Amino acid sequence: MHADIGVKPNFISCFQSLHAISEREFGDSMLNIGVFESKPKIAVGVSGGSDSMALLTLTKKWVKVHEGEVVGLTVDHKLRDSSHTEAQWVGSQLDKLGIEHHILTWRGLKPQSAIQEKARIARRELLLNWCKENGVLHLSLAHHLDDQFETYVMRRDRGGTNIGLAGMSSVREYAEARIIRPLLAFRKDRLKATLSDSGQEWLNDPSNNLT
Numbered sequence: 001m002h003a004d005i006g007v008k009p010n011f012i013s014c015f016q017s018l019h020a021i022s023e024r025e026f027g028d029s030m031l032n033i034g035v036f037e038s039k040p041k042i043a044v045g046v047s048g049g050s051d052s053m054a055l056l057t058l059t060k061k062w063v064k065v066h067e068g069e070v071v072g073l074t075v076d077h078k079l080r081d082s083s084h085t086e087a088q089w090v091g092s093q094l095d096k097l098g099i100e101h102h103i104l105t106w107r108g109l110k111p112q113s114a115i116q117e118k119a120r121i122a123r124r125e126l127l128l129n130w131c132k133e134n135g136v137l138h139l140s141l142a143h144h145l146d147d148q149f150e151t152y153v154m155r156r157d158r159g160g161t162n163i164g165l166a167g168m169s170s171v172r173e174y175a176e177a178r179i180i181r182p183l184l185a186f187r188k189d190r191l192k193a194t195l196s197d198s199g200q201e202w203l204n205d206p207s208n209n210l211t
Helices: 021-031 049-067 083-097 113-134 145-155 188-198
Strands: 042-046 069-076 102-105 139-140 171-173 178-180
Touching: 021 049, 042 049, 042 102, 049 069, 049 083, 049 188, 069 083, 069 113, 083 102, 102 113, 113 139
Parallel strands: 042 069, 042 139, 069 102, 139 178
Antiparallel strands: 171 178
């Protein structure tokens, strides 16, 4: 039930070998993010695509070592007829893994313009509000090295200069919770290798550009 999603190679990611991300590598990335509470509870945004399923797989192992807990959150944006079926598929996968899962629905009228940007904002608000309402301090998202490079290029093409031009931050504080991105040092192909190594399926996610 998985399929390749084409990713353009870039000069940063080509130096990484395409093997699964080890628990030690992921642990070092989490350590670089900063301090976590004892027995941390981390919410992971999970669309079912390879990026978020790899993040969930790695986070599950990390929280086990730290006697913590992971919960998966899937946003059903209602922009496609298949979105609810996909969200349910994610739930079935997480049930097999013994991971708590919640589907958050984007209700109301949908925008007619700037749909991708508005969908990203709505998704983030739904995820952060769930964290606030449930006392979860950390929301983990699956942006990776290829995303980081594309963000840099996009900001540059919008008129930024190379000097001081920033990509995504690995940590960003919000009133509801902090967003963490522990995969920014890893390219997408390594995320897929991680899933293949663990035998975990993923969706060929047509909404990837909304997340």
